[in-house]
Amino acid sequence: MDIIFNLSWIDYTIMIVYFVFVLGIGWALRKYMKSASAFLEAGRAIPAWVTGLAFIATNLGALEVIGMAANGAKYGMMTVHFYLIGAIPGMILLGIFMMPFFYGSKARSVPEYLKLRFDEKTRGFNAFSFAVMTIFASGISMYALAMLMEVLLGWNFNLSLMISAVIVLLYVYLGGLSSAIYNEVLQFFLIVIGFAPLVILGMINIGGWDGLTEALGTVAVSNGFEASAWLHSWRNTSSPDLNPMGVGWFGVFMGLGFVLGCGYWSVNFLVVQRAMAANSMSAARRTPLIGALPKMFIPYLVIIPGMIAIALTYMPDSGFELPMKGNSFDYDKAIPMMLGKYFPTGVLGLGLTALMASFMSGMAGNVTAFNTVFTYDIYQSYVNPNKSDKHYLRVGQLTTIFGVIVSIGTAYVARFFNNIMDFLQLVFAFINAPLFATFVLGMFWKRATGHGAFYGLVAGTLAAAIHHGITSPEGSEMLIKGGWLGGAVHYYPSEMAQNFWTAIYAFTACFLVTVIVSVSTKQLRTNDQLTGLVYALTPRIKEEEGVRWFRKPEILAIIVGIIAIALTIYWW
């Protein structure tokens, strides 16, 4: 890649002002960090609109901005599946049904819920895999940011890595989860204002929606699809061959929507932690629903630049082309290339700052989730229980430093062994895929036992690994992409289809094994112990008197649902 941006004083000034604010927030909050719960759980004192924006901003990291723009270029409007069917049902599920158990029980983390509901080994399995996973995720964010700065700005890789690590470390160390959440909201605003001009300029340039439609028709036809393939989300899913994503409607609906989407948005501690920091049960339940409103409109910010990038690439006289990587386009460069094409110095600094903000929110999100799980579920449970609160506050703070240092290490691992990172992400996918089944059974079936949950999880993880081992996306290399058990017995049209089906098999295996083992083992938890943890044994939340309609989770959920359905029909 040879686009190196030349920044001027105004761009640097914008970046520096932003960094000052980020650190300033941490500094302003430091005096509140007097207990472990203030540091690790934000003292459960944050208003719903703040946790709601943080809920989606923590996910608006590197993966989202760079990856979803890349998907927009690769798959077009089918990418909205990740925002509608792949996110909204999970958020509604969390807000309406699951949050009462997470917030209402004494659990301080998702693994701790598993311990209360099931047993120690289920919690241990989840806590350890989650801790390792968050550290690697934060390392990958750092690596990706430093790599991008090296390529775009010619900055030294080590230096950018250290700067981003130190900034995140400082603001999380000073202000804990509150600082991470407040900064995520700041980053959210910055990402919106940083990318909005890009969308506007790109749309003007390509001749509005009509121009984009026409240009994407060319893209679709050149790739052997119907002209409308880049512009619809469901229309071409009757067969995987008809759409660029290579998936059928059932795979999208069950794999992405039900297993992956609900699994991520309703039980992943990374996002659930934000809702648990809210200042009341009602605020906690409203968190994912408030987050869902902007979530449904983020596609316009990140998918459309990607779609414009691929459209311009296929226009002979646009003077813009996505770079190649092997024998396909390097889709991940869509956002940086578009920034370079449309932004003059000034907003360029703002756009790059927004990009950095997105990486940092991803990093900080993982660091704070790691902190809490390590301190409560690993340290307090297995290493040193029954210490004073001050002690665990100190451990939480030291864990922040430790976590960031290990993340830096993993960033270097990513730099030198690209395949190892792919492999690890795969392993995490195997561990994550079945989790949703465990929670659904745990929360809604009081007969589910500890042994059932544990062996269900193991079986689901194995099922995912085996399915991945005997299938492969068409025309891809073996091992990392699949078929590692010595060849493939089934070929999927695309990696995406393979992922969705891996999730479906993992969920099913976990569900069945949990049920079978539960029925054949004794329930060791009494009904009393399960109160507040299982739906049937938990008193319904009483409707509060005199609450305005927009503060009621159920009403919000209906509004979110209607908008999501309307958008689904619009992009059909």
Next chain:
Amino acid sequence: MNLDIKIPIGLLFTILGILLTIFGLTTIGETELYARSLNININLWTGLAMVVIGVFLLSTAKYRKAPTKE
């Protein structure tokens, strides 16, 4: 917690907005600079939008009457 997040966000947007607006005003007519952005002075417009958002956030934020002593 006694920090309304609207204050820092409002301040950041106002400061960056003023910076971009001034930069936009001083670069009016620099066709070479704005060739990329389709001859639109995008710095000026983005700056103005940020000032508006920033001032709006600051005007709706809740301020403490006096800083509480510890």
